Amino acid sequence: ATASTSSQPPNVVIMLMDDMGWGDLGCNGEPNRETPNLDQMAREGLIASSMYTAAPLCSPSYTPQNMVGGIPDDEVLLPELLAQKGYTSGLVGKWHLGHQPQYLPLKHGFDFWFGAPNCHFGPYADLLTPNIPVFLNDSMVGRYYEDFHIDKNNGVSNMTQLFTDAAVEFINREANRGPFFLLWAPDATHAPTYASEKYRGTSRRGRYGEAVRELDAGVGAILDALRAHQVDNNTLVVFTSDNGAALVSKYNGGSNGPFLCGKQTTFEGGMRAPGIFWWPGVIPAGTTTHQVSSENTQPSQPYEEAVAEWCGRRWICSRTAAQLAGVQTPQDRIYDGLALAKSLTHPQLEVQRPVFLYRGNRLMAVRRGPLKIHLWTFSTPTAELQKGINFCPGAEVPNVTTPTPTNHTARPILFNVEVDPGERYPVSHLSRTYKDAIQMLKKVVKEHEEKLVPGEPQLNWCDQAVMHWRPHGCEALKECLPIPQSNPYLCDWPH
């Protein structure tokens, strides 16, 4: 079977992990090998070795509830595209594209949602700010740390189980009713990591590993549901993550394998994401693609941090999945994402194209073919280092892991990340390779910047009044809180 000969366009399941690193999967070399379901998924499918996230973090993490902005109405998200072909779309897990009512998933193409608009941060017991709400469709059904508990002391929570059950139930409901799109975005590997009671003490990697094990079991349950309904041969399943592992969390963060640094940086450890594509009978089993690809369809967006994450959550398949579904992407804007359906069935095909790596609004680096070129470098700010915060623990590459944003535009730093995934050995600027790379760089950056239409920044304004005081549904739960006076101010993001 292939996409073109199927009578119905394929279902699409995107499994988007949160802060899970490239190196956390057994099949990507995590030494304890605690992901049997992912490893089997990889054996039965395609490993994408060079998939990049849109930005090295999910969104500013300190005061997300204050954020005024959100996904603009004129952005066309994947579920909106797929609706043209009769897809039913569900989101299970974290949204993170804005939490005011107009930004929520059901306003942007999703037919079903179980999850939270933000990360599962507190305020825990701090009654000055509301806890993050959990939604079922357009209504709050409870709050984290109140109705949906996460034990901060031992990391026990049944949220991953709930998110897995909800995903399986969605598949049970939709499998025989026309095409569906499921975005499964559990956030158990984001600090504070959590896992169900039954996973306590089961991992050689501690609490973080427990979270990974339970997510891996969830992957298995979801694939089993597809098999049980005999739709596995007509479903593309993609497993990836939204940024590299947060090395800053030390024991409680994940692994970026052989790559340099972690979340918050544009080194490979911050940007290279695990990628597994599974579609039995269509994608050849046990294959690898080296296609350099990006999870975002970036240039119509501003490079504010949260917006880049939104690109991550809107995701790559806006082109590839649309192609598979037979939907045209909007013609009134430029997408630099590619439609890569053919790469899934023909892993040896490789389109040479650049991927642009941003930190905030700044173009930091470009990856193309085996080459990665740093225009700017920045690891951990000195002030943070002094507080014990380190995005690059144990790593120190001279002139590369710089503690201040360092401009190399006059002489970019070039790595061949196929022979040097750890970004340790800069290619000599006297070499032919270097000279050719700079020529290529100039050309692709110029094209990129010419096409780029900066969007409206969504992270500039913060306001206590937009926090989750009275989400829709709070009345029935008797969890409404008084809204303070609106007082917008310019947000201050520490990184």
Place this chain on the structure above:
Amino acid sequence: ATASTSSQPPNVVIMLMDDMGWGDLGCNGEPNRETPNLDQMAREGLIASSMYTAAPLCSPSYTPQNMVGGIPDDEVLLPELLAQKGYTSGLVGKWHLGHQPQYLPLKHGFDFWFGAPNCHFGPYADLLTPNIPVFLNDSMVGRYYEDFHIDKNNGVSNMTQLFTDAAVEFINREANRGPFFLLWAPDATHAPTYASEKYRGTSRRGRYGEAVRELDAGVGAILDALRAHQVDNNTLVVFTSDNGAALVSKYNGGSNGPFLCGKQTTFEGGMRAPGIFWWPGVIPAGTTTHQVSSENTQPSQPYEEAVAEWCGRRWICSRTAAQLAGVQTPQDRIYDGLALAKSLTHPQLEVQRPVFLYRGNRLMAVRRGPLKIHLWTFSTPTAELQKGINFCPGAEVPNVTTPTPTNHTARPILFNVEVDPGERYPVSHLSRTYKDAIQMLKKVVKEHEEKLVPGEPQLNWCDQAVMHWRPHGCEALKECLPIPQSNPYLCDWPH
């Protein structure tokens, strides 16, 4: 089938790579995934995640030809043990246990040898010292860079092909004639790396990757030969390496995956070896063992560098393979290696035992369970760093990657290498874990030192006269050279 019910003891094939890193295998997370045969071998067999080499280097590499010493006659090597049960033993590849006639493989239990006594170093065109000889059994059949060419400019040599052909021919000859033991020790991944013409330009990883690809093809050819003779169900095949990848070689060295530093150091990158065990029908497919194991049977040996390597080349299976063959190991000496045959068939079994990690004569660290305790740390000597030599490029862990041998005996540094394989986050010395670890450490080091019988150092003496001037067989080839006057001197090993 199990070992105990077979009518004939199993054949044993040990594939011992040279300077290949843990992270060079696709199944261990090398991002380019260029080892399809090893990956398949792992899928059909058992991955050993925590196997340690005897020492972080093969032997002093600068002046190996000068070395007077070699494997003492009273050491009982695996082929000598296996001979008791009628095994025929072959060595294909590098020996490295001494090159004077009395030390060569056929004097120490091997029935067949094709390979060289030393690494494939030059002197290249320097006529002051002889090139390394290649032996067939007890006679030189040519010299490297003369009869067995390695092109230093482009890294082309057919040696891996010759070593693969010789291994396959050995299997073809022995497969139906009683049990055999084959040690396949090609050294293409040791600098200067090489591969056959047909592999040029085939790897995303450059010359080093070409060597890996050809070795991987050799693995496939050897497994195919076992299958063709239908002895795969009665053959244990082990794949490993003699030390971590030589990061000092930069582009031309391999990958240690997520581990710290490389060859020459006792950090995980220097000591953790890839391990795959394959025995269809006996070893369960697709499994992992976390058993901490050591490639050497150390304490009867001095911890001179080359001698530790000899332990590596005598190897692990001296106990496990002997157990499988039903041979008793000598009772007149203490082996601290374990007989681990049961771990192969029952991967969940785990014997808690310490493994001792040495650099030269010094006990540097102890691994037991998830814990690794550094008594001493030492990365690259400052003088070498100044010359651009670096065993830990890009890595800098304060108080850990020390440029001088640093004594931590008073307060050892503790890592949990299951959660922290990169040895980045020392466990607090105020923790319960730390206190318990120190108690355990004291006990196991005391036991180790009490049992240890230091051997006769074999690396102290050097002499120009012992070089390969006139190896046996040189007359027929007309390649005999005049032997200079003997003038023994104390060797000076730079690292």
